[in-house]
Amino acid sequence: MFALERWPTARATNLEVSPKERALLKSISWNFVGWVDLEDVGFEGTPIDARHHTKEFLATAYGSFEKMARTMDPLGYDALFATEHHFQPEGIEVFPNLQLLGIHLAGITKNLRFGTAVNILPQWHPLRLAEDYAMADILTRGRVIFGVGRGTQTREAECLGAPMSDQRANRALMADNLELLMKAFNEEHFSHYSENYNIPPRDSYYRGKLMDQITLVPKPLYNKEIWQPISTGNAQGVELQARYGIKGIHPLIKIDGDEIDPICLMYQEAARKFGKDLGVGENMAAYLYCHMAESREKATAEVEIFEEESFKRQAGIGGLPTDPSFQGRFMHSVEDLMALGHPSTARATAKKMGYKPLAERAKDNSALLYGTADEIIASLKRLEEKYPALETLILHPPELTHSGIMLEQMERFAKEVMPAFPAAVQKDRVWPDLLANPEKIERYVYEPVVEAAE
Secondary structure, three states: OOOOOOOOOOOOOOOOOOOOOOOOOOEEEEEOOOOOOOOOOOOOOOOHHHOOOOHHHHOHHHHHHHHHHHHHHHHOOOEEEEOOOOOOOOOOOOOOOHHHHHHHHHHHOOOOEEEEOOEEHHHOOHHHHHHHHHHHHHHHOOOEEEEEEOOOOHHHHHHHOOOOOOHHHHHHHHHHHHHHHHHHHHOOOEOEEOOOOEEOOOOOEEOOEEOOOEOOOOOOOOOOOEEEEOOOOOHHHHHHHHHHOOEEEEEOOOOOOOOOOHHHHHHHHHHHHOOOOOOOOOOEEEEEEEEEOOOHHHHHHHHHHHHHHHHHHHOOOOOOOOOOOOOHHHOOOHHHHHHHOOOOOHHHHHHHOOOOOHHHHHOOOOOOEEEOHHHHHHHHHHHHHHOOOOOEEEEEOOOOOOHHHHHHHHHHHHHHOHHHOHHHOOOOOOOOOOOOOHHHOOOOOOOOOOOOOO
């Protein structure tokens, strides 16, 4: 017999406090946002808005994803992550449903898990997302990692009925959706009434009785973790994560120097407010860009052209918001965005907008894992030393890197770097099956009361 466990929240009783001196990475993964192998890239290449690919070419990203999964599967990696995006004829981000991807991945691999980094929660009805994830969790026996985020792109969010230009409204909807999602996962029966939801509808009848509660069916059985990016340092968002025990994905965590990353300290302090004492880096993942070569200079040079294309893509991605709380890197003038769209003016305009070549950005930043195996190992050893409770590493290729290069990098990292971190190598994994013995499964949570007819 098994019982459905509650999803973790920071207010739970009998909280486990992980050891503060551990200094061991325990999982290494890659993230692939989902793009096609773009041609004619770089500042002098085809403008982003001039790209409109055929449906067949857009679908090649799925073949690339399968090749990555099959390549990573025997190499000891923990998971392959992806990100939800919509409406992108440019071919830059083309994975709209991560639960479907996760179920497919589990069917073509044996050791690998699939991470959703992330499902954009304001764009979903929380109960539909909860149902979809629960099915993926059951069908893959826990091999899908659940993640949520607020989103960044107006074209996606606002076409799907979610606010984005209005960041306050976006945060409010995110909080409301998260509360409903956690009720669905945690409570046997629940209701939820807010500005956005009326669940179940008041004065609504079912089988002759007034409805006052519903139940999520099915519920997840295996993987109870939730992950969310934690990069902007917004106190309200960090506290919301801590309230529900959501783990944080931290891009470019500070490795150099003696100062602990302020976002790590903010997350640790927020968790303490809700009764959970965390070690430095505990319940967090370091999300680091990586490309290996015979030298740091060669590594940055090999992918600089993809960095240029990525800058063209990111500039103005959220529209032209007036809310100063919006991520500042997306706030540019219409004139600059137009000039960035022309090959003849793109390079000079990018420099004006603050673009710096990768070699310059990576020169004194150990969190940018560009260079030789020895250099990357040294950076990761320093990461372990500085954040002794951090267990999870998610690698990211320079955005828009061609899939063939990514496959080579995945194999090279596994061969040259991962042996230095044996605790993180995952092979010959066995997945539990809670439904293997139906006769031992408890049939009822409670005995229903059936009134006799008069």
